[in-house]
Every structure is written in C-alpha cells, then in structure tokens.
Amino acid sequence: MRRRRFIGSAGAALGVAAMAQPAAAAVNSPADTTASQVPAPSADKPLAAGDWKALRQLFPLTPDYIHLATFLLASHPAPVAREIEKHRQGLDANPADYVHAHSLKMEMETADSAARYMGGKGANIALTDSTTMSLAMMFSGLQVGPGDEIVQTVHDHYSTDMSLAHKAARSGASIRQVALYDQPAEVSVEQCCTRLAAAITPRTRVVAVTWVHSSTGVKLPVRALAEVVSKANDGRAEQDRILFCVDGVHGFGIEDQDVTQLGCDFFAAGTHKWIFGPRGTGVLWGNDAAWSRSEPVIPGFGLSYGAWLGMLPVDKVPPGRHFTPGGFHSFEHRWALPAAFDLHLALGKANVQQRIHQLNTQTKEGLASMAHVTLHTPMSSALSSGLVCFDVDGRTPDAVVQALHAKGIIMSSTPYRQSHARFAPSLLNTEQEIDRALAEIRALA
Numbered sequence: 001m002r003r004r005r006f007i008g009s010a011g012a013a014l015g016v017a018a019m020a021q022p023a024a025a026a027v028n029s030p031a032d033t034t035a036s037q038v039p040a041p042s043a044d045k046p047l048a049a050g051d052w053k054a055l056r057q058l059f060p061l062t063p064d065y066i067h068l069a070t071f072l073l074a075s076h077p078a079p080v081a082r083e084i085e086k087h088r089q090g091l092d093a094n095p096a097d098y099v100h101a102h103s104l105k106m107e108m109e110t111a112d113s114a115a116r117y118m119g120g121k122g123a124n125i126a127l128t129d130s131t132t133m134s135l136a137m138m139f140s141g142l143q144v145g146p147g148d149e150i151v152q153t154v155h156d157h158y159s160t161d162m163s164l165a166h167k168a169a170r171s172g173a174s175i176r177q178v179a180l181y182d183q184p185a186e187v188s189v190e191q192c193c194t195r196l197a198a199a200i201t202p203r204t205r206v207v208a209v210t211w212v213h214s215s216t217g218v219k220l221p222v223r224a225l226a227e228v229v230s231k232a233n234d235g236r237a238e239q240d241r242i243l244f245c246v247d248g249v250h251g252f253g254i255e256d257q258d259v260t261q262l263g264c265d266f267f268a269a270g271t272h273k274w275i276f277g278p279r280g281t282g283v284l285w286g287n288d289a290a291w292s293r294s295e296p297v298i299p300g301f302g303l304s305y306g307a308w309l310g311m312l313p314v315d316k317v318p319p320g321r322h323f324t325p326g327g328f329h330s331f332e333h334r335w336a337l338p339a340a341f342d343l344h345l346a347l348g349k350a351n352v353q354q355r356i357h358q359l360n361t362q363t364k365e366g367l368a369s370m371a372h373v374t375l376h377t378p379m380s381s382a383l384s385s386g387l388v389c390f391d392v393d394g395r396t397p398d399a400v401v402q403a404l405h406a407k408g409i410i411m412s413s414t415p416y417r418q419s420h421a422r423f424a425p426s427l428l429n430t431e432q433e434i435d436r437a438l439a440e441i442r443a444l445a
C-alpha cells in the first residue's frame with residue numbers, strides 16, 4: 001500500500017516511480033509521449049578538435065566587445081542552449097509527467113557525464129547550483145567539533161571563507177589561516193608545501209585550498225600538497241584523518257586533469273564558468289571515505305526520498321544521489337549540463353589546456369614587457385592557469401577595467417580586499433584580440 005501510494009504521488013514527481021516500474025510501463029507512460037513531442041536538438045556540425053573559430057561561433061556573445069571575462073558566468077553555447085530548450089518545452093508542456101519521467105534518469109545521466117569529463121564515477125558526484133553551493137555543502141557536512149582545527153589559506157575566495165566561518169561558528173571547530181606564498185609571481189612548489197606542512201597540527205581535521213586563485217592567478221600544486229596531507233595522516237585513525245578539500249572551479253575546464261587523481265578527498269566546482277555549462281550548475285565530487293565522513297545538509301530527492309519511504313535501504317543510495325540537494329530545481333538547466341561536458345570532450349582536454357595556456361602566455365609576456373605594469377601571476381604554466389592578474393602604475397584596478405571597457409574590451413578586477421586588474425584569455429579569444437587588449441594596456445602608460 002505504502003509503496004503504491006508513493007508511486008502514485010510524491011514518487012512520481014521524484015522520478016523514483018520510473019525506476020520502480022517495469023520498463024514497459026515506464027516507456028508507455030504519458031510522460032514519454034510528452035518527451036517524444038519535443039523536437040530533438042538538431043545536430044551540430046561535428047566540431048574539429050582545435051577549431052577555435054568554429055567553437056566561438058557556437059556562442060551568442062556580442063561581437064561588439066572583446067570578451068576577457070567570460071569565465072565569470074558562461075554564455076550558453078548552441079548545444080547547451082538546445083538541450084535547455086528541449087527540456088524547457090517538455091516541462092512547460094506537461095511538468096508533472098515530464099519531471100516524473102526524467103528526474104532520476106537525468107540526474108544519473110548528468111552525474112555520469114560529469115564523471116566522463118572529470119574522472120571517477122557518477123555515483124560519487126553530487127549536482128549543485130554553483131561553486132558556492134558545492135563549497136557550502138562540502139564544509140557544512142564535515143564532522144568536526146570543539147578542539148578540531150580547520151586549516152585554510154589566506155588566498156581562498158569569499159565563498160570558502162564564509163562557508164568555513166559559518167561551520168566554525170556552528171561546530172566550535174577553530175580555523176587557522178596560512179599564507180602559502182607572499183609574492184604570487186615568485187610562488188614555488190616547495191614554498192607552498194613547506195608552509196602547509198608547518199600549519200598542520202595534531203588537531204587538524206580538514207585542509208581547504210583553492211586550485212587556481214582568482215585573486216592572483218596562481219595555480220596551486222595540489223598533487224604535491226596532497227602528499228603533505230597524506231604524510232600528516234600517517235598513523236592516524238580513520239576518524240582523525242585530515243580531509244583535503246579543494247575549490248577547483250578555476251582549473252576545471254582548463255587543465256587536462258582527472259580530478260580524482262589530484263589526491264584530494266573532495267573537489268568542488270561550478271560548471272557555469274570555464275566548462276560553459278548552464279548558468280546555475282555545479283558539481284561536488286568526493287571519494288568514498290570522504291562521503292562516509294559527511295552529513296547531508298539538504299535532503300536529496302529521488303532515491304533518498306525512496307529510502308525514507310522504505311523502498312530501499314539508505315545505504316543503497318549512492319553518495320552522489322544522497323548528497324544532491326533535493327527540492328525541485330531549474331531542471332532544464334541542470335539536465336543540459338551533459339552537452340557542455342560533451343563539448344569539452346569533443347574539443348579534447350589536452351587541446352583545451354594547450355590553447356588556454358598559449359593565450360595566457362602571450363598575455364603574460366606582453367604585460368611583463370611593459371614598464372608601467374606589475375604582473376602578479378607566475379609566468380610558469382605549471383603554477384598558473386586561465387587568469388592573469390596585474391596592476392597598472394597610477395591607476396586603480398577598477399579604473400583600468402573602465403578604461404578598457406571604453407575601448408570595447410571587457411575584463412574584470414579581482415573581488416578581494418587586495419584587488420588587481422584581471423584578464424582571463426579563454427577558448428573564445430584569438431591571438432589578435434589579445435594583441436589588441438595588450439595595446440590598450442600599453443597605451444595607459
């Protein structure tokens with residue numbers, strides 16, 4: 001009775017019913033009729049790996065500007081926009097049946113597509129709405145209390161700082177902040193590792209770092225830092241082991257990296273920046289040990305709801321599904337995320353990394369040659385990625401941003417207490433655009 005009532009009501013809306021029904025019943029459901037009435041997205045011309053001009057044409061970005069801040073919030077490329085439209089039409093035509101037919105299946109497909117791009121398995125990936133939501137879930141779920149210490153860095157974004165501050169206030173754990181470098185342009189692997197090792201104490205239970213600093217453009221040597229954490233974990237009992245948590249949003253969509261091989265326990269990232277995913281999407285990957293030491297903050301829907309109703313034991317719900325915040329979402333955006341991962345895989349992760357670093361190097365070399373400019377981002381591609389931070393003598397970062405905007409170039413200033421001007425040369429730029437932006441900076445002398 002209980003099961004039938006669930007399938008007929010809440011379960012239908014949560015998509016668990018589709019999982020529980022025999023396949024034939026699910027296929028013949030009215031929801032599938034609705035789905036089949038939605039026109040399939042028309043196929044793109046296959047995108048040749050490395051054809052950056054063709055890639056740029058997939059974006060509706062205005063040609064009136066040179067866009068050097070596209071990483072802030074994605075413009076939707078055509079394949080993503082088409083998937084959004086497909087799901088939007090289905091939801092608008094028949095929301096109850098469409099969500100019933102698609103929610104659990106699409107959540108799993110979306111997590112699996114993330115795994116194909118980032119590594120690991122979809123069962124370990126929770127879907128979120130932003131980097132901030134991923135970070136807040138990651139830190140809020142930690143099992144820490146009075147006497148425990150969280151080590152973070154002074155280079156982290158507001159969203160890490162405040163998520164940790166809120167967690168500390170709730171739990172009684174304390175926070176220790178460490179500077180891994182003083183001069184970003186001179187950062188070294190050894191310096192970062194030495195400083196992190198010195199900050200860890202027997203009370204440390206969590207280490208939080210940011211892969212690429214949006215304040216300086218420094219890319220931390222996360223793999224080497226993971227070794228430091230691993231050494232500190234030697235001989236610790238499982239419950240005392242330090243969890244290594246990474247805000248990976250910058251770097252994700254640039255670096256040719258299986259993030260599950262970075263050596264971290266948790267990896268949080270928005271997918272509406274470098275990945276070109278739908279606005280309002282993100283991921284949180286955790287390894288099995290990390291998830292097992294976490295507590296969900298927002299109840300999951302789908303399988304977790306089914307567990308609550310007694311349809312399956314809660315330990316049979318994969319962590320990625322259990323930790324994906326429930327409630328209904330802007331599903332047309334979330335379910336279009338696979339199109340963005342597929343686009344990156346079609347371009348080739350190695351090609352993407354090579355291209356962005358090529359344009360970054362062109363930018364950094366140009367800026368470094370100007371006497372009135374101080375470049376803060378390291379020249380080395382091993383220690384930087386995507387973001388190029390600098391200052392122009394006699395001008396505030398915002399004044400530089402405004403001066404370039406007046407010349408048709410959109411850039412940003414870093415939203416930190418110590419702010420810098422920032423270029424983010426991406427797959428959507430050409431060498432000629434970088435030269436034009438550099439010429440305008442040169443003209444500010």
Ligand SMILES: Cc1ncc(COP(=O)(O)O)c(C=O)c1O
Nearest residue numbers: 130131132157159214247249270
């Ligand atoms: C390092 C870092 N973390 C987190 C965020 C927040 O990202 P979101 O807008 O996806 O929450 C940003 C924003 O750019 C960032 O630079």
